[in-house]
Amino acid sequence: MALITLTTDFGLKDHFVGAVKGAIYSELPEATIIDITHEITPFNIAETAYILKNAYKSFPKGTIHIVGVDSELSIQNKHIAIYLDDHYFICPDNGIISMIASEINPTKIVEINIHDHIESSFPVLDVFVKVASFIARGGKLDVIGKAIEDYKKMVEIQPKINQEKTIIVGGVIYIDNYGNVISNISKKMFEEIGKDRPFKITARRYTFDKIYTQYNDIVNFESTDIRQFDGKKLALFNSANYLEIAIYRSNLKTVGGASTLLGLDYRDRITVEFINPSTPEFTTI
Structure with missing residues (x-):
């Protein structure tokens, strides 16, 4: 069959x-x-x-x-x-x-x-x-x-890496049903280039210096009102192992998604900058 x-x-x-x-x-x-x-x-x-x-x-x-x-x-x-x-x-x-x-x-x-x-x-x-x-x-x-x-x-599916291997320049390749923004930067590339160095992710005027394992990691479940975390922005590697910018419990009809709230669209640039051990500040793109 x-x-x-x-x-x-x-x-x-x-x-x-x-x-x-x-x-x-x-x-x-x-x-x-x-x-x-x-x-x-x-x-x-x-x-x-x-x-x-x-x-x-x-x-x-x-x-x-x-x-x-x-x-x-x-x-x-x-x-x-x-x-x-x-x-x-x-x-x-x-x-x-x-x-x-x-x-x-x-x-x-x-x-x-x-x-x-x-x-x-x-x-x-x-x-x-x-x-x-x-x-x-x-x-x-x-x-x-x-x-x-x-x-x-x-x-455009392939992100670019600078010669010093301190910057990955990627872009938005997909926006899912929740408005989450998926980049073309894979977890494998991030780990191979990053080598456990501190980093900064930039998407338009928003920056992230932490990558969560799952969406609800951003929630403090000991809080008296966990609803306060709805609408918080975060970065994580999704189930496909691609870098994603998301809004916790996003809803395009109410709270909005990362695409609308952060103004991100298909082909918009997302960059990851790593700190070299000998360089105290982030490099300039």
């Missing part, structure tokens, strides 16, 4: 998601289809990469992931199928796979070439579904495309 996931920016108002699912069931009546999300911000590659990276690992090996974000075929936006970490990904070659493949090298990548027989303005329906169905039946990637060695890298 084929297990196929869908990650798109289609939303749920239009017919697109239903049509794709119907096409899969027409090809594979016994398939199981799982929606990862259809609420990606339109054409947002970094957001897609972040969600996909943190969702796919929960699925069994052999799962086929269809990714439909900015998927219109062009000379600069080819369609690829990838076998990586025992999972299959069918997606445009627009940087979506960068965050996963930066840590795990793909076993095989092919450029899909069945377009010679299909003209479509809806490639997820007309191309990606056929490729997924072919793979689900045991088909080999070499049959549906020519092998290629590389994929398009997305530069």
